[in-house]
Amino acid sequence: ALLFLHPIIVNLNMDSKADMKREKKDEESGGNPYAKLDVTAVLQECRAFNETPINARKCSIILTKLFHLVQQGDNIGRTEATEAFFGVTKLWQSKDATLRRLVYLAVKVLSTISDDVIIVTSSLTKDMTGKEDAYRAPAIRALCLITDAAMLQTIERYMKQAIVDRNPAVSSAALVSSIHLMKKAGDVVRRWANEVQEAASAEGHMVQLHALALLYQIRSNDRLAVNKLVQKFAKGGMRSPFALCYLIRIAKQLIEEDDQADSAFFQFIDSCLRHKSEMVVYEAASAIVSLPNTSPSELAPAISVLQLFCSSPKPALRFAAVRTLNKVSVKHPQAVTSCNVDLEKLITDSNRSIATLAITTLLKTGAESSVERLMKQISSFVSEISDEFKIVVVEAIRALIARYPRKHTVMLPFLANMLRNDGGFEYKREIVDTLIAIVEENPDARLAGLAQLCEFIEDCEHPALATKVLHLLGREAPKTANPHAYIRFVYNRVILETTQVRAAAVSALAKIGAQCPQLRPSIEGLLKNCLLDSEDEVRDRATFYLSVLDMAPAIVNSLVLDTLQSSPAALERAAAEYVENEEAHSNKFDLKSVPVCSAPVAKKAKTLLAEEVAPAKEKKTAANATAAAAERLSQIEGLTAGLGPLFKSTLPIPLTDNVNEYTVQCSKHIFANHVILEFEVKNTLNDQLLEQVNVSLEDAEGEWKALRQRPIARLPYGEPSSIFVLLPFPQSGAVQGVLGATLNFKVKDVDPSTGEPESDDTYDDSYVLEEVELCVSDSVQPLGKASFGPAWNALEEEDTVEETFSLANVSSIHEAIKKVCGLLGLAPCERSDIVPEGRNRHVVMMSGVFRGGHEVLAKANVAIDPNDNSIGLNLLIRCSESIIAEILATAIV
Structure with missing residues (x-):
């Protein structure tokens, strides 16, 4: 769900126009009137809250200073914060509207760093239910922030009334506060579903948006309920363009999860392309073009809408359209080709960001003959744009070279010129990654690319980038006709650079020597000079490589060219266990017993392939799954005893549909001689409590037999839990198998609203799952x-x-x-x-x-x-x- 922030606009009544002019002058001159505030001095000023009568203007300024200090991260002690908070409570006596709203904000700001904030509950409740609409909305937000799950039931009746209040500000405040309360007391908020449903049909546009967001939060654990939610509002039509945009995002997420490109959800998104609101039209077009596996015919209407926006007089629409087309051109360059005429017009746009995106899009979709012209145009103003858009240019060049490898003669000088210009680390790293990708994938560009990178590290201010280039030289220089030409560039880093770069240079020299026997004597001489380095890291590497380079080729290959393949964390854990276990000291430490890294040791530079340039969401990987599983399994008593270290864990595989009564997914944890099958089970029926949940497995070949199983004793609604089944690998040496799986459990009926069992009676039930496949x-x-x-x-x-x-x-x-x-x-x-x-x-x-x-x-x-x-x-x-x-x-x- 989206995070909705509702800033409170504070309007301080100035006593004179002179004060306003002075503050405006300070703002224009770049001065910050709060730059030199002292925490102690401001806390001393807070004593003015106790004065009678209350000076509303003075107290407002003091509160503003206090907010600034908290926002800047200044440390305020709990005792001082509590004293200031109690002073703030006395400001309730003032009738000044601006000061009252600042008081509500002070309650929210100080609630996390002061004690006994609960004392203002009655005052906030009174304001929440009062007749002054200006106080009700901020009072609701402050009250819900300091309310815990136990106290929420005392104001539940008031919250229900506020959700359906006729005042849009009050209703929105109650809805947004309820979204945050879902994290504290989700069960209580779910009981307000009827009121939220009523608010979703209100006239206020923001109220509809917040009501829809809360409904989605309430039903997010029930996939079928979310489907019905989208279907209902898609058919009924929502007046709020904000709510429609949010509904489009939910529908897009459902399509991505189920890959239902031909579903009613897609038809709903497609219908939004004809909405009267430009915001909704753009949201629908953006959703369609970002869906996976979308056909050209489905893309065409969205592309047409974006093409129309390219000629809009509104800069925001032009920017949004060309930015989206830029992303689409990575995966579907042919679909964007029809927009080239409109993109050509945007090259001369007064907004440099729009012009940059237009040119980079044309670079991805245009013909090879237009490359020089486009590069000449972008060179004229590339120095005027920000690093963010320079990175977009570099990404476009990467995609272009993937399509037209022969154009590296034009692109390499351009990239080298950009590399020499001023820029931040991210910008320089993007260029270096692109040059590395060109060198690795285009043999014709290897010499020119290496020459540009060698020149770059001569005056590189970023050790991380210099290290990356040295690693490339150690790998690619031996593949050239004259590898000795690069030794000078590498050895210069040993003389001139920091410890990190010097150590990387020593490793690069050793890799060149390992692959070029004719250069090995010279490189050994250079490594001997490194034995006198001031840092032990450099000396130790030089000593190690000097001793290894004279060994057999197989040893040189494993110790120099291929680095350690063991997981560092697992190696440390295995070494500690070996030291603690005295019985194991009679045998040598076996490195093969240590789990290996679940990802390639040498991290790849970004590829030139266009389909991999597009930004993608960070997904769960097998590497993360193995690390997390090793930690989780070790905490279960007796489960992995005697199995040795965890070798590998797979990502979860669903064994049921997402809309079924019970959802089950299976992960496989592989050990040296055993496999643990983890079945994560989730009960989606709120009127049932499952007990004694286990899985029975059947193998037609009779080779796979379970040794032991750890069932689930109790599985309430919406709380996933796991069953673990231990299987030894068959003595026949087989590693493949197909196991039939059935979920067995006892059912106890419960009250859906409270989750309490209606009786102690249970009945047996079972649920057939998809087969579990064990693969090579x-x-x-x-x-x-x-x-x-x-x-x-x-x-x-x-x-x-x-x-x-x-x-x-x-x-x-x-x-x-x-x-x-x-x-x-x-x-x-x-x-x-x-x-x-x-x-x-x-x-x-x-x-x-x-x-x-x-x-x-x-x-x-x-x-x-x-x-x-x-x-x-x-x-x-x-x-x-x-x-x-x-x-x-x-x-x-």
Whole structure:
């Protein structure tokens, strides 16, 4: 739900025009009259609240100073704040309207830092139910802020009356306060649903918006109720454009969750494109273009509306339209092409932000022949725009080079010039990431890109960016014809830079030496000079690399080119357990027993692929799931005893529909020899209480058998809880299986309003769930390797398993690579998953770790048969354990 802020506009009655002129003059000169306030002095002034008669103007100014101090984060002691609060309570005697509203604000501001604020409850309740409308709304907001769940029932009757009050300000205040009260006492607020429903049909536009927001909050735990809410108001039509915008956002969220592109919700959003309010029309168009898997025919009406807004006389509409088209052009450049004529007119717009967005949109959608002209136009005013829009320009250039790789000769000098200009860290980082992506993905631009980056780090003020470039040089310089030319740039950083950069330079030198044997003697000489560095981090790295570079190639590859693949937190935990366990000291510490990192060790720079440039919401990842699961499982007594460290956790997979009576989703927690299935169950029926909830599993093959289960003793309405089932991996070595699942429980009827059981009688019931599938990829942790070739050659050819397949239901090489990586659970290496346009054959290199710490490498040669357009796959898998390679080969079916 949206967060609605209602600022109180305070109008201080000035005694003379001279004061107003003086304050206006201070404002124009940039001076802040409250800049030099002292906390102690202001608290001393608060004693004026006790004077009789009350000086309303003086007290108003003191309160304003106090608010400023709190807003700036000045520390006010609880004792002093309490004393000031009690002084504020005496201001209720004043009849001054402005001072009274400041008193309400003071109650809200001081409630979190003072004691005994509850004493003003009766005064606020009196103002809330009084006849003075100017006091009622702020009194409601202040009262609800200091009210807890126990006290809320005493004012429940007044809140219900306020929600349906004829005064829009009072009604909105009650509704917004109820939204915040949902966090404290959701059960109490849910009882006001009838009054909120009545307020949703009120005449006030803001009242309708706030009522809809509260209704959504009340029903957010019930997916079916939310569907009915949207359907009801979509058919009935809401007069408030604000409420319609909010309703569009709810409908869009429902479509995204269920992927119902052809549902009535989409038809409702589409109908809003013809609304008389420009706000609603834009909200509908923005929602449609941001929906996933939208067809061109569904996009066309929204694009037409945005195109119409591009010629609007209102700058806000033009800006909104061109910004949205800029985002759409990333995924659907062809759909935006029809707007190019209107975008051309905006290039000369007086608003530089609009002009920038128009040009960058044309760069993504225009023809290759227009690139030079557009770049020349944007160069004329790029120095005048803010860093935020400069970043938009850089993103457009990244997308453009992805479409037209040959244009790097035009773009690289432009990016280098932008890099030399003044700018903030985010702006410089965006340019560096783009240059790194160009170097990694475009071999023709490698030399020019590396030259620009080498020049940049000569005078780079950001250590993080210099470190990133040095890491790139260590990886990419050996691939050039003259890698020795880059050694000077790297070694200069050892001499001139900070500790962080010097350490990164030492590592870069070692990586160049590991891949270029002819340069190794010279690099070893440079590393010996680093042994005298003033910082131990630099000395230790130089000492380590000097000793490793003379070892066998396999050791050099694992210790220099591929960094530690273990999770640092898990490594620390495993080492601590090893030290504490005296019985384990007879054996050496085994690094394979430590859980590996669930993400590639070397973080990729942003790709040039256009579809990945668009901003996306931060989603839950397998890395976060594993870290969170390890912490949660360790807190359950006896569940993971003797299982060893957690190897991997998967993201939850739904086993029921969201609108069912009971929703269940399953997560798989993989250990070395066991798997724990976690079934998260949620009861969506408010008239039932479930007890003794468990899951029964059935395996047709008879190989998977549960050792133990931790059921749910009690499952009330709306409170999710988890069932844990422990399964050992079969002795046959199988890792795949399909298990039938049934939810079993006892039902007890309860009162929907209170949640209390109506009787002690229960009856048995069951609920059939979707099947739980255990896959090969569950036992594999994807880990990308920075240098795949040396690692592949280090494994024996005898340990290679080769299979050939014909892939069905796959239409392109890119789709085939994505599917193969998903089935095997391996991560692509060296950006080999990026397929150049027009390529009919491609080789992708993959790597990962099988449970138990066994490294797995694979090469997949994917080709399209020109005769029948079928896609063939030749798969090579290498592992030190040949049985593991054979297991992975069975994943492709």
